Amino acid sequence: MPPGTRRHRHPHRLRRGPPRVEYELTELGEGLRAPVRAFTQWLTDHHGEIEAARARHDNA
Template identity: 70%
Template sequence: MFAEHTADPDGTDTHATPHPCETWPDSGRGFRDTLDRIGDKWSVLVIGVLSGGPLRFGVLHQRVPGISQRMLTLTLRHLERDGLVSRTVYAEVPPRVEYELTPLGESLRATVRALAQWVTDHNGEIETARHTYDTA
């Protein structure tokens, strides 16, 4: 699927080197499912916001621009299921619920920050490319 190809001098493609993804132990569905989870826009934003520490649902909802309450609920459930976010319910009236990154979720902080920095650094170029493409 992602093989790097080299051609013999006569032009025949006989030496395919597998892409690193193909040699990983779990390059099948589990790999793709996890990548889908941590790569979707809402998960990345939630992880980024929670990297500042635990938050209640309402505050988290305010800090993730554009997300609906339903989508935030679903995203938090998925992240909790995957072990990236923990949910703590405090026995108070009314009950207080906080969400925070688990150690596994914390391990994504640097990656999410790097992605956010890349977007910040290249957003102008991307907008220009989009405009060029759309007007062509």
């Protein structure tokens, strides 16, 4: 090809995998981190009692 007639190609980036979105907590959301952890721990600590109460309710 003579100089000046070359075509320049721009790379076309193909997506690999599905589109991705990343999230992060806002300051307000960060304020929920400790209460949610405490609630999760309470659920873990009382799992047996919760299941027993469910069973009593289901069999009533």
